[in-house]
Amino acid sequence: MLGIPKAPLALGLAGLIPFVWGALSYLNPDLALWGTQALGPRFVGPYIQLYYGAIILSFMSGVLWGFATKAEGGRAATGYALSVVPALWAFSMTGGGPVSAGTNLLFGFAGLLLLDYAFFKWGLTPPWWMRLRLILTAVVVSCLAISVVY
Template identity: 75%
Template sequence: MSGIPRAPLVLGLAGLIPFVWGALTYLSGDLNDWGSRALGPRFVGPYVQLFYGAVILSFMSGVLWGFSTKTAGSRATLCYGLSVLPALWAFFTTGGGPVDAGTNLMIGFAGLLVLDALFWSWGLTPRWWMKLRLLLSAVVLACLAVGVFL
C-alpha cells in the first residue's frame, strides 16, 4: 500500500483484528469454544464484530468531524451534518439480532465509504485516504458478511 504513511496503515490493519477474529470464530467451532473460554462469549463470533463495528462507525464519525474543520460556511454545515451519520446509524440500527445488526453494519460501512469518498473529493482528507479506506472497508465488509450470509 504505497503512499500510505506507516502509522495509519499499521493501526488501520490492527483495527481489523476484531472483525477477522469474529469471522474466524464464526467459521470454526473449536476456535469459538476456545475463544469463549479464554476471552468470554462476547469476544467471539458476531458478538465481537457487532460491538466493535458500532464503536468503529462512531470513531469514524469523529474522524469525519475532524475533516469538517477544514471547511467553512454552508460546506462546513453540510460536512458536520454528514459526519454524525455513521454514529447515528450504528446507534439506531444495531439491535434486532446478529443477522439484522450485521446487515445494518454492512450498510453503515458501505455508506461510510461513500462519505469518505465525498470528503476526499472535496480535498478534506489526506491524498492517501481512499487507498486506506478501500482496503479496510473491503476486509470489514467481507468479515461481516460471514456472520450475515453463512
C-alpha cells in the same frame, strides 16, 4: 498500499483484528469454543464484530467531524451534518439480533465509504485516505458478510 503512511496503515490494519477474529471464530466452532472459554462469549463470532463495529462507526464520525473543520461555509455545515450519520446509524441500527445488526453494520460501513469519498473529493482528507479506506472497508465488509450470510 503505496503512499499510505506507516502509522495509519499499521493502526488501520490492527483495527481489523476484531472483525477478522469474529469471522474466523464464526467459521470454526473449535476456535469459537476456545475463544468463549478464554475471552468470554461477547468476544467471539458476530458478537465481537457487532460491538466493535458500532464503536468504529462512531469513531469514524469523529474522524469525519475533524475533516469538516477544514471546510468553510455551507460545505462545513454539510460536513458536520454528514459526519454524525455513521454514529447515529450504529446507535439506531444495531439492535434486533446478530443477523439484522450485522447486515445493518455492513451497510453502515458501505455508506461510510461513500462519505469518505465525498470528504476526499472536497479536499478535506489526506491524499492517501481513499487507498486506506478501500482496503479497510473491503476487509470489514467481507468479515461482516461471513457472519451474516453463513
